[in-house]
Amino acid sequence: MEEKKFILQNSILIGGLGMLRTFLIYLSKANWMKEMMLNWGIARKVALRFVAGEKLEDAILVAKNLNTKGMNATLDQLGEDTNTPEEARETGEQIKEILNAIESSGVRAGISLKLTQIGLDLSEDLCVEILAGLAILARKYNNFIRVDIEDSPRVDATMRVYKRIQEEYKINNVGMVLQSYLYRAEEDLIELLKSNTKIRMVKGAYTEPPTVAYQKKIEVDENFDSLMEILMDAANNNNGPDVSKDGKWPPLPAAGTHDPARVEFIKEYARLIGLPKDKFEIQMLYGINKGLQDSLAAEGYPVRIYIPFGQEWYPYFMRRLAERPANLWFFLTALFRG
Numbered sequence: 001m002e003e004k005k006f007i008l009q010n011s012i013l014i015g016g017l018g019m020l021r022t023f024l025i026y027l028s029k030a031n032w033m034k035e036m037m038l039n040w041g042i043a044r045k046v047a048l049r050f051v052a053g054e055k056l057e058d059a060i061l062v063a064k065n066l067n068t069k070g071m072n073a074t075l076d077q078l079g080e081d082t083n084t085p086e087e088a089r090e091t092g093e094q095i096k097e098i099l100n101a102i103e104s105s106g107v108r109a110g111i112s113l114k115l116t117q118i119g120l121d122l123s124e125d126l127c128v129e130i131l132a133g134l135a136i137l138a139r140k141y142n143n144f145i146r147v148d149i150e151d152s153p154r155v156d157a158t159m160r161v162y163k164r165i166q167e168e169y170k171i172n173n174v175g176m177v178l179q180s181y182l183y184r185a186e187e188d189l190i191e192l193l194k195s196n197t198k199i200r201m202v203k204g205a206y207t208e209p210p211t212v213a214y215q216k217k218i219e220v221d222e223n224f225d226s227l228m229e230i231l232m233d234a235a236n237n238n239n240g241p242d243v244s245k246d247g248k249w250p251p252l253p254a255a256g257t258h259d260p261a262r263v264e265f266i267k268e269y270a271r272l273i274g275l276p277k278d279k280f281e282i283q284m285l286y287g288i289n290k291g292l293q294d295s296l297a298a299e300g301y302p303v304r305i306y307i308p309f310g311q312e313w314y315p316y317f318m319r320r321l322a323e324r325p326a327n328l329w330f331f332l333t334a335l336f337r338g
């Protein structure tokens with residue numbers, strides 16, 4: 001009887017959390033909520049726990065501070081869909097400014113971007129052209145661009161754009177991200193490793209259906225570990241490059257996670273296969289699990305912090321709330337405290 005009650009209570013809790021997550025993901029796309037939050041001073045202040053600020057200078061300053069703690073950075077100007085080719089080109093120009101600012105300030109940082117920011121949904125040709133322009137500028141500065149991965153309907157297009165910039169523009173300073181919740185991730189990983197593509201492995205941040213993605217956390221975690229094994233073996237076998245001395249280029253494997261169990265697994269697996277510390281890196285989002293960020297850096301592991309900035313912080317912030325109820329609690333108590 002007691003056991004049944006326990007199972008029922010837990011099912012309600014898990015079901016409730018699932019609904020809360022879906023609701024927060026819905027809010028992340030709702031314009032009315034966005035308008036309200038953007039004009040709400042306290043909400044903006046609280047969001048700054050996860051976002052460096054609204055300006056490029058804010059992000060450079062945060063990167064500098066992290067550099068002094070021994071961590072590298074990847075800067076991300078927030079923003080998702082663009083509606084016209086002009087907007088996509090304009091975003092491309094803004095991203096060039098980030099590369100220029102990294103170069104002139106000398107911070108140890110690369111950049112991350114989403115292909116929908118530079119026109120993926122409008123035209124793949126346009127997206128290839130803008131990405132290649134950015135990669136060529138980054139190459140001039142010996143810098144690196146990471147293409148974030150978005151929701152599953154866009155994964156094929158992202159892979160095509162990546163292949164085209166390699167083949168048509170001979171670009172090799174761009175890396176990819178794979179999501180362990182997708183069934184297809186292993187196949188994509190094996191394909192990308194054929195050209196020694198640098199990969200950031202993540203669990204995945206979108207709500208995906210069971211037709212394409214594992215639904216249970218344990219399955220996503222197990223797949224994460226097994227994909228990291230493949231990636232770390234590849235780094236060991238190719239004797240893949242270290243993190244570059246200036247902190248701009250990541251090594252072949254990167255794990256984007258705040259999960260202590262995943263991090264322990266990676267450290268243990270590296271020890272098992274004899275992969276030196278500087279041949280893989282752990283990446284975390286700005287403001288999340290800072291304790292783990294600090295302790296990894298203190299142990300001598302390369303740590304890269306993903307620093308989002310810009311006026312489009314709203315959907316990013318809502319996705320962080322959806323990921324973890326404790327973040328929502330933090331937000332609500334901060335609001336009530338004023």
Ligand SMILES: Cc1cc2nc3c(=O)[nH]c(=O)nc-3n(C[C@H](O)[C@H](O)[C@H](O)COP(=O)(O)OP(=O)(O)OC[C@H]3O[C@@H](n4cnc5c(N)ncnc54)[C@H](O)[C@@H]3O)c2cc1C
Binds near residue numbers: 205259
């Ligand atoms: C650098 C980086 C880049 C990313 N890029 C992408 C991308 O391109 N595309 C994409 O879909 N997703 C991306 N993500 C998001 C990712 O897919 C996950 O949604 C997100 O990282 C949450 O999963 P998790 O591995 O951190 O662990 P979870 O499964 O969310 O949490 C596991 C454990 O981690 C710890 N933890 C998690 N959050 C916190 C916290 N706030 N404070 C303290 N402990 C915490 C807790 O112990 C928790 O139990 C990225 C994540 C990172 C770190």
